[in-house]
Amino acid sequence: MARNGHAADKGEVAANVPFVFQHYSRDELLDVLYKMYVIRRFEEGAENSYMRGLIHGTMHLSIGQEAVATGAIMTLQENDQIMSNHRGHGHCVAFGADVNRMFAEFFGKVTGYCKGRGGSMHIADFKSGNLGANGIVGGGIPIAVGAAFAVKSKKEEKVVLCFFGDGANNEGAFHEAVNMAALWKLPIVFLCENNGYGLSVSVARASSVPNISDRAKGYGIPGVTVDGNCVSDVAEAVSEAVERARSGEGPSIVECKTYRHRGHSKSDRNRYRTKEEIDDWIKNRDPIDRFEMELKQHGFGSDEVFEELRQRASATIDGAIEFAKNSESPSIADVSQYVYTEQAQ
Amino acid sequence: MARNGHAADKGEVAANVPFVFQHYSRDELLDVLYKMYVIRRFEEGAENSYMRGLIHGTMHLSIGQEAVATGAIMTLQENDQIMSNHRGHGHCVAFGADVNRMFAEFFGKVTGYCKGRGGSMHIADFKSGNLGANGIVGGGIPIAVGAAFAVKSKKEEKVVLCFFGDGANNEGAFHEAVNMAALWKLPIVFLCENNGYGLSVSVARASSVPNISDRAKGYGIPGVTVDGNCVSDVAEAVSEAVERARSGEGPSIVECKTYRHRGHSKSDRNRYRTKEEIDDWIKNRDPIDRFEMELKQHGFGSDEVFEELRQRASATIDGAIEFAKNSESPSIADVSQYVYTEQAQ
Amino acid sequence: MTQEARELSYAIAIREAMGLAMEADPTVFLMGEDVGVYGGAFQVSGDLIDRFGPERVIETPIAELGGAGLCVGAAMNGMKPIFEIQFSDFATLALDQIVNQAAKARFMLGGEVSVPLVVRMPAGSGTGAAAQHSQSLEAWFAHVPGLKVVQPSTPYEAKGMLLAALEDPDPVMVFEHKLLYKMVGEVPEGYYTVPLDKAKVVREGKDLTIVASSIMVHKALEAAEKLTEEGLDIEVIDLRIARPMDKQTIIESVKKTSRLMCVHEAVKTLGIGAEISAMICESEAFDYLDAPIVRLGGTENPIPYNPELEKASVPQVPGIIEAARDLAKGVR
Amino acid sequence: MTQEARELSYAIAIREAMGLAMEADPTVFLMGEDVGVYGGAFQVSGDLIDRFGPERVIETPIAELGGAGLCVGAAMNGMKPIFEIQFSDFATLALDQIVNQAAKARFMLGGEVSVPLVVRMPAGSGTGAAAQHSQSLEAWFAHVPGLKVVQPSTPYEAKGMLLAALEDPDPVMVFEHKLLYKMVGEVPEGYYTVPLDKAKVVREGKDLTIVASSIMVHKALEAAEKLTEEGLDIEVIDLRIARPMDKQTIIESVKKTSRLMCVHEAVKTLGIGAEISAMICESEAFDYLDAPIVRLGGTENPIPYNPELEKASVPQVPGIIEAARDLAKGVR
Numbered sequence A, B: 001m002a003r004n005g006h007a008a009d010k011g012e013v014a015a016n017v018p019f020v021f022q023h024y025s026r027d028e029l030l031d032v033l034y035k036m037y038v039i040r041r042f043e044e045g046a047e048n049s050y051m052r053g054l055i056h057g058t059m060h061l062s063i064g065q066e067a068v069a070t071g072a073i074m075t076l077q078e079n080d081q082i083m084s085n086h087r088g089h090g091h092c093v094a095f096g097a098d099v100n101r102m103f104a105e106f107f108g109k110v111t112g113y114c115k116g117r118g119g120s121m122h123i124a125d126f127k128s129g130n131l132g133a134n135g136i137v138g139g140g141i142p143i144a145v146g147a148a149f150a151v152k153s154k155k156e157e158k159v160v161l162c163f164f165g166d167g168a169n170n171e172g173a174f175h176e177a178v179n180m181a182a183l184w185k186l187p188i189v190f191l192c193e194n195n196g197y198g199l200s201v202s203v204a205r206a207s208s209v210p211n212i213s214d215r216a217k218g219y220g221i222p223g224v225t226v227d228g229n230c231v232s233d234v235a236e237a238v239s240e241a242v243e244r245a246r247s248g249e250g251p252s253i254v255e256c257k258t259y260r261h262r263g264h265s266k267s268d269r270n271r272y273r274t275k276e277e278i279d280d281w282i283k284n285r286d287p288i289d290r291f292e293m294e295l296k297q298h299g300f301g302s303d304e305v306f307e308e309l310r311q312r313a314s315a316t317i318d319g320a321i322e323f324a325k326n327s328e329s330p331s332i333a334d335v336s337q338y339v340y341t342e343q344a345q
Numbered sequence C, D: 001m002t003q004e005a006r007e008l009s010y011a012i013a014i015r016e017a018m019g020l021a022m023e024a025d026p027t028v029f030l031m032g033e034d035v036g037v038y039g040g041a042f043q044v045s046g047d048l049i050d051r052f053g054p055e056r057v058i059e060t061p062i063a064e065l066g067g068a069g070l071c072v073g074a075a076m077n078g079m080k081p082i083f084e085i086q087f088s089d090f091a092t093l094a095l096d097q098i099v100n101q102a103a104k105a106r107f108m109l110g111g112e113v114s115v116p117l118v119v120r121m122p123a124g125s126g127t128g129a130a131a132q133h134s135q136s137l138e139a140w141f142a143h144v145p146g147l148k149v150v151q152p153s154t155p156y157e158a159k160g161m162l163l164a165a166l167e168d169p170d171p172v173m174v175f176e177h178k179l180l181y182k183m184v185g186e187v188p189e190g191y192y193t194v195p196l197d198k199a200k201v202v203r204e205g206k207d208l209t210i211v212a213s214s215i216m217v218h219k220a221l222e223a224a225e226k227l228t229e230e231g232l233d234i235e236v237i238d239l240r241i242a243r244p245m246d247k248q249t250i251i252e253s254v255k256k257t258s259r260l261m262c263v264h265e266a267v268k269t270l271g272i273g274a275e276i277s278a279m280i281c282e283s284e285a286f287d288y289l290d291a292p293i294v295r296l297g298g299t300e301n302p303i304p305y306n307p308e309l310e311k312a313s314v315p316q317v318p319g320i321i322e323a324a325r326d327l328a329k330g331v332r
């Protein structure tokens, strides 16, 4: 997997070769594509299960945003951590989570990452370094900064990559946390996944600046905006920010402009977006289509190769849904378990 | 009073004549000086009463910051409003409050602005448009924006001038409120009274940018920093921001750099500031000394005139303390009065 | 307007109340996240944006503290804001403005100002939204002098109490239960108010009093109905208002039935049942009690995602039946 | 280390606990506003900055929500933060992180993480700091599963409970009463803990039980002492922990004395006394009660600035005496 692999050595390459094709091997990049497929199938599988009444509650699908999760996370090293948010399935998968346990969680089963207690909005893979999704918009941002604070305190080399949405940047939590991270030069990257809307409210109607990265100026830290549907652009900007964070120079804001193909959550009638807008993004700006094309252009893949990866992704998701279905539900008697840490007497 | 008077007509004046000497009459400026004296004496009287056990609780003195309150408020018009904060005595006086009722409040008397229920941290003069001090750092900022929202809704001409400290700008409330004010172009001016410290923590140790006005960039609004010990510089910057707000162009941040001569509150041992620093501000940068000097330079006053105003200010404060002493305390039976609005049955 | 009754859903009853208030009073406005073209997360505001435009139906950025503060300031300046917090759980972000500012402003200023703020909050579990979207936090607010706290249980109450809240000069917190939004019931047309100081006996009985709030009123009624088969005659009181509590109605009922049970969805410890129980103990009704007061409330855990665990975390009809039976039959 | 006793103030006892914990465990740190060179708003951290440096005694910007969140994240990543909120009233700004994050993280993640966070908060009235700096909000936190809530009443408890809180793997809220900071009392040297699940009988008696918390323990003791003159023998229990409540100690006492009074400073409605009263009503002790349970709590208003009104807003010794006398003598 790219996340755990090493970037290919920088060699002499033509300046117009995109970043990832300069720094990652064919296998690594195909693995990124594979992850994008898995995310897409995962979300489709979740949507389908939801519609069939197998999953309840609510969920926020990231279809259309796969390049952000994969492009950002591929730049991380083994021990780095991520903070996810409510739209976190893609982050989780890209970070290497076991989709069986993810689906099991959505099905409310004990084999799930949260043993059926958390569901989609609290999905985490804590032990691997995914600090978890969050049901509170912006709620994860100070926690991520705290994780980075601990990293610095313990003099570790880790970096924390903190995902948040364009809507989240208007929360006070964002402000307080970014200020402290900047002040103390903590090893964190603030990655704003700008899909144009915070639920139904467009960025223009919610934030007083055109780009979320403009906020960076108010904190004296770097802020960049990139095409969030281009794996390479995301990876390039994030890797620069990660390097900066790792070398002790402090945080940056990387804004990735993208789009969610689906509604905000299950019950969205999409009255705040035009059909044309949605169609344009689906047909002309799909991140997977684009990455496939680029891979082909660089001779790193073919329709056959892609199709095989797609099949593999589908099989993985089908297996995960089966796993989830066949898993046990928690016992009602255990309803108050995990509230407090069980202590040896 | 300058606040209620009209600025003198702009005429042909030398470019190097300070703003207030171009736009305000001698009487108006002497009234500003008088208000500075009143604030200074007021604070001294409060401090003294506190030390003599006549006032209890805590209070935050604004000695050394008189040019901000007076310079800013002199630019306002009759119906404009202000939002004060915990260090609000000066704002209150400059806005025209009755010092008798202020002292009575500090003495916990029914004749006080809050009938003895609020004290220094909640002093207000609501009916005149001073929306009040606040015990919560940053707590007044969203309220001020809401007041401005009401002004805009009702299509009034008012402007709200919102005072806050350098420490307050790190609160999430600041961020959320400024963003909304900027987004909706509300008629408000954010006036940061930067006295170098939020309690014991210097701006450099609390904010990730050197100037609080730098935050403005993150909201896409104007931000300026001026010498807060210079009445004219304050008035010039604020009047520009007020005009902008009044004409529907939205908010600005005006940062006034100043210094508090006293400790943060009653119990401050000043371990976070050097004696040299404090002495320098007291001896060389006192805003009253400076304004006196400027008035003299422009032929608007003399030592005799000043002395007379000082005497008048002292007498006013002495009278206020007497008034407070002689006022009645609230009845204990009324302890739960004013919790809810009394409704006619 | 005629006072003819029709059937409306709880959500639409609330919308109707907001519409009536906005028509009648130009200072009323609705502010919150996604209350505009989206129609509100629970489709309560619906078409209000079309009727009143974006100047009176105001979508905020995602900023609960700022939004609440804005409404406080607007209220101080003569407006009547309705602030919708998308889920009551997010009130945790706005509490400074609600508790330290809105609730206390009048008192701190010695009566010089009123803060006629109405905060509407969808609350409660049952939607599978897990721990951060399912809490019942009304007891916190009921602990705060300066606030009024109401929990309408039917479309009728939802409309009438909201209109009363909008007439009230002080801050009123309205907890709307998410599972009630689709409940349909009779709602008079036109303007009417339900006073904010009276509980309501929704079923008369003589063997036992159940005081329930919000959705639990319906569960208690269902339990009471079932228990008639066992010959039990249960009185059910809809608490309606958590602060100020209508003690008298509860006391009278307990004096009649001599047995009291409180049912609410909030976590049992320090839920409103604790106050009801303690209040009765202090009252003249204490001497009438034939058995200890029983409380049913949420279990001592956050609301879990798994639907069975979620249900097990709050009182359900079978549990109410069992507890009521035990209480009615056991004599101490 | 020896366990020899000396007299220390409550504030210094807390400082000593923090110092001991920081010496013993490099992951412990103190974070808060002005906790560095200033020594803390109430001079609790004092010289810790000199002893442990700015990397472990961290002054934050004025940002309670962010600071709390930072501590939650640091705790998840293996640190043991002590977060000082300058006044407990400002916890209103940090509640999302405390209630929605810290308290629920372990549960929501199915036991995969612990949040060993200690939050220290000066609480209570008596300093003339008025409505936004004088609240007693512990009941809010005691309503939240996932939190522990402690209220040390003496220097001994302050040190031992804080050390216990720092050993605890879960979030513990420590409410320190401002007026107790200067109270002097015996404090053993060295390391010791006071368990976080036991109330304490601080005075034995047979006629009446008073359960008091925080500063009210001292007022209750004073009242009890005075009432010996009238021949009354009063038992006083220091509640110490509001969540999880030590029911057994209270139940045993009530079974012995048959009369119960709860005294706390928080507003009476839905203060911890409500829970104690309701809990006793549900317990086997109900049958032993010879009189209704009495609650004394704060009056139903924000804390006023005027010192006489301020005092009148919370229970004082004469009021406790009067209520205890009435309760002990009146038989129902």
Ligand SMILES: Cc1ncc(C[n+]2csc(CCOP(=O)(O)OP(=O)(O)O)c2C)c(N)n1
Pocket: A060, A086, A087, A135, A136, A137, A138, A164, A165, A166, A167, A168, A169, A195, A197, A198, A199, A264, C033, C062, C064, C086, C090, C093
């Ligand atoms: C504090 C808080 N406020 C509101 C919500 C409801 N809510 C959930 S997601 C969302 C939109 C978030 O927008 P953004 O940050 O852009 O993320 P996106 O959903 O677009 O990925 C809202 C309003 C919430 N969960 N938490």
Ligand SMILES: Cc1ncc(C[n+]2csc(CCOP(=O)(O)OP(=O)(O)O)c2C)c(N)n1
Pocket: B060, B086, B087, B135, B136, B137, B138, B164, B165, B166, B167, B168, B169, B195, B197, B198, B199, B264, D033, D062, D064, D086, D090, D093
């Ligand atoms: C929310 C909140 N946090 C902390 C405090 C305690 N406090 C009162 S004033 C103050 C410093 C404020 O600094 P600044 O905004 O610069 O104003 P200044 O006191 O310098 O005028 C602090 C920390 C408070 N009152 N409210």
Ligand SMILES: [Mg+2]
Pocket: A165, A166, A167, A193, A194, A195, A196, A197, A198, A199
């Ligand atoms: Mg978005």
Ligand SMILES: [Mg+2]
Pocket: B165, B166, B167, B193, B194, B195, B196, B197, B198, B199
């Ligand atoms: Mg300052």
